Amino acid sequence: MAGRNKYRANNxxxxxxxxxxxxxxxxxxxxxxxxxxxxxxxxxxxxxxxxYTAKGIRLERFVGFENYIRVLKxxxxxxxxxxxxxxxxxxxxxxxFIPMILAVLITETTHFKSFFRVGIYFPNIMPGLATxxxxxxxxxxxxxxxxxxxxxxxxxEPQVWLTNAKWTIPxxxxxxxxxxxxxxxxxxxxxxxxxxxxLYEAATIDGAGxxxxxRYIILPGIFSLAKTLLILQIISVFQIIYExxxxxxxxxxxxxxxxxxxxxxxxxxxxxxxxxxALSVMMGIVLIILSGLYFKITASxxx
Amino acid sequence: MFFDNYRKKEDGAVRFYDLHSKRTxxxxxxxxxxxxxxxxxxxxxxxxxxxxxxxxxxxxxxxxTILPSQFDFSVYAKTWNDxxxxxxxxxxxxxxxxxxxxxxxxxxxLAYVLGVIKPKGHKVIYGLVMWSLLIPSTTSVVALFINxxxxxxxxxxxxxxxxxxxxxxxxxLFKQFFERLPKELVEAAKLDGCGYxxxxxxxxxxxxKSIVMVVVxxxxxxxxxxFLLPYLVLNGSGKETVMVRLFMFRxxxxxxxxxxxAVAFSIIPPVIxxxxxxxxxxxxxxxxxxxx
Numbered sequence: 001m002a003g004r005n006k007y008r009a010n011n012x013x014x015x016x017x018x019x020x021x022x023x024x025x026x027x028x029x030x031x032x033x034x035x036x037x038x039x040x041x042x043x044x045x046x047x048x049x050x051x052y053t054a055k056g057i058r059l060e061r062f063v064g065f066e067n068y069i070r071v072l073k074x075x076x077x078x079x080x081x082x083x084x085x086x087x088x089x090x091x092x093x094x095x096x097f098i099p100m101i102l103a104v105l106i107t108e109t110t111h112f113k114s115f116f117r118v119g120i121y122f123p124n125i126m127p128g129l130a131t132x133x134x135x136x137x138x139x140x141x142x143x144x145x146x147x148x149x150x151x152x153x154x155x156x157e158p159q160v161w162l163t164n165a166k167w168t169i170p171x172x173x174x175x176x177x178x179x180x181x182x183x184x185x186x187x188x189x190x191x192x193x194x195x196x197x198x199l200y201e202a203a204t205i206d207g208a209g210x211x212x213x214x215r216y217i218i219l220p221g222i223f224s225l226a227k228t229l230l231i232l233q234i235i236s237v238f239q240i241i242y243e244x245x246x247x248x249x250x251x252x253x254x255x256x257x258x259x260x261x262x263x264x265x266x267x268x269x270x271x272x273x274x275x276x277x278a279l280s281v282m283m284g285i286v287l288i289i290l291s292g293l294y295f296k297i298t299a300s301x302x303x
Numbered sequence: 304m305f306f307d308n309y310r311k312k313e314d315g316a317v318r319f320y321d322l323h324s325k326r327t328x329x330x331x332x333x334x335x336x337x338x339x340x341x342x343x344x345x346x347x348x349x350x351x352x353x354x355x356x357x358x359x360x361x362x363x364x365x366x367x368t369i370l371p372s373q374f375d376f377s378v379y380a381k382t383w384n385d386x387x388x389x390x391x392x393x394x395x396x397x398x399x400x401x402x403x404x405x406x407x408x409x410x411x412x413l414a415y416v417l418g419v420i421k422p423k424g425h426k427v428i429y430g431l432v433m434w435s436l437l438i439p440s441t442t443s444v445v446a447l448f449i450n451x452x453x454x455x456x457x458x459x460x461x462x463x464x465x466x467x468x469x470x471x472x473x474x475x476l477f478k479q480f481f482e483r484l485p486k487e488l489v490e491a492a493k494l495d496g497c498g499y500x501x502x503x504x505x506x507x508x509x510x511x512k513s514i515v516m517v518v519v520x521x522x523x524x525x526x527x528x529x530f531l532l533p534y535l536v537l538n539g540s541g542k543e544t545v546m547v548r549l550f551m552f553r554x555x556x557x558x559x560x561x562x563x564x565a566v567a568f569s570i571i572p573p574v575i576x577x578x579x580x581x582x583x584x585x586x587x588x589x590x591x592x593x594x595x
């Protein structure tokens with residue numbers, strides 16, 4: 001079959017180029033142009049932009065790495081940089097294990113299973129901005145905050161929530177987890193159902209109880225999936241912007257400002273595009289390294 | 304009996320023969336209770352938004368109850384009119400419709416070429432697309448915004464529509480599906496003198512309804528929820544979408560209940576979409592991410 005196909009393709013040679021190749025490239029050309037304009041070229045443009053001074057969107061003078069130095073020396077950068085690690089720490093502490101636990105638990109149910117699946121996925125379809133505004137009402141300090149109302153019913157004093165600098169990032173991570181855990185749990189559930197059920201039976205004959213079956217069969221079964229999702233999670237935490245931008249405006253006192261939020265401030269509050277670009281490029285490099293790592297892990301999984 | 308259908312259970316650590324022991328039964332009941340609690344945590348916040356947005360501003364400020372004192376739909380209509388939400392809804396619909404069309408056509412065509420035609424050098428493009436899957440658009444949004452301004456297509460829906468035509472995730476979804484289609488059909492179409500484009504529209508697309516559906520649903524939701532680029536491109540143009548309007552509350556002096564009702568308006572379309580297509584959405588979510 002393949003041979004005949006080749007023969008036909010060769011048959012239709014036009015000026016030395018196979019028709020298949022010419023038409024193929026022609027069909028994908030529009031999409032390639034879109035990718036170039038929306039994805040690839042802006043990456044290069046960011047690098048160029050970061051090396052110049054600019055007035056509005058017009059480039060003025062080549063200044064080398066001056067923008068990078070200005071970004072790095074600014075106290076906001078240190079805050080955003082260290083906050084990023086705090087975000088990652090909390091999102092691993094809270095957000096990494098919850099989906100796994102949810103997946104294991106829901107797998108063990110038979111009644112209402114699809115209701116549980118749909119229910120935990122639901123927050124994921126909420127628009128990010130609506131989610132953030134909604135949780136703003138929950139975390140409102142004082143007696144009208146929804147969580148304070150609920151706490152009041154069991155006799156706990158109203159809390160200040162996001163305005164306490166120590167709590168800001170963990171609470172933001174809780175919101176992210178509320179929104180994202182369900183979709184991650186569904187991926188783990190798919191992973192768990194790929195495990196051959198005979199393994200459980202074999203383990204039972206060897207005397208393994210339910211907990212040790214989870215420990216020695218399910219956890220190793222989803223281990224490589226977990227590695228992949230871990231990196232994807234870190235990549236997405238790096239880009240957090242909605243929550244600090246809308247809920248806390250980076251505060252209190254820069255306690256929750258993220259790198260993307262800082263990029264936003266440089267570009268669309270100060271209209272300093274070169275500094276925004278310099279910070280984007282640095283973040284892009286980190287993300288490229290992380291995604292390289294991701295590819296390495298997923299490639300070794302398939303091998 | 305409650306536990307009878309565990310006989311048919313296929314995956315998971317608890318097997319039917321475990322249910323002879325009382326401890327397993329208790330364990331399972333605890334698991335059900337935890338799942339129920341999780342579902343309440345997942346669903347309560349949006350339900351609260353709808354309940355609380357029936358309160359008027361005085362009731363909202365003073366009373367510390369969850370349920371409103373009355374369900375009066377006219378307050379909804381009033382806020383809808385006061386905030387001129389019809390306009391934002393229409394703008395969002397225009398934005399979503401164009402984005403979905405562009406998502407299916409452009410990404411579908413690219414995936415068709417990469418997965419089925421495979422011309423010389425297609426691996427280079429596929430490699431670049433795979434990289435873009437992980438290089439998030441947020442890092443280059445500043446440069447993209449400047450480019451859009453330079454060629455003068457800002458203040459219009461065009462850049463928003465076209466940006467959905469360059470989505471690596473959709474390309475991967477389409478490509479995986481197209482590769483699994485029987486090769487014989489493509490060959491047969493070729494023998495019948497069907498051109499490459501015609502093969503796509505007449506053979507591939509009709510066979511791929513399920514994946515097109517998944518991409519359409521994802522794109523509808525993504526386009527509806529998208530905010531940063533729409534805000535940068537459309538702000539001040541009179542074409543603001545619902546999300547752009549929501550973002551403006553950040554600096555406006557609207558009352559709490561107005562914000563709450565606007566949030567409710569912005570959730571309604573995704574909720575309807577999800578209610579209708581929950582099966583496709585949850586299945587697409589687990590399958591797409593696993594292989595992608």
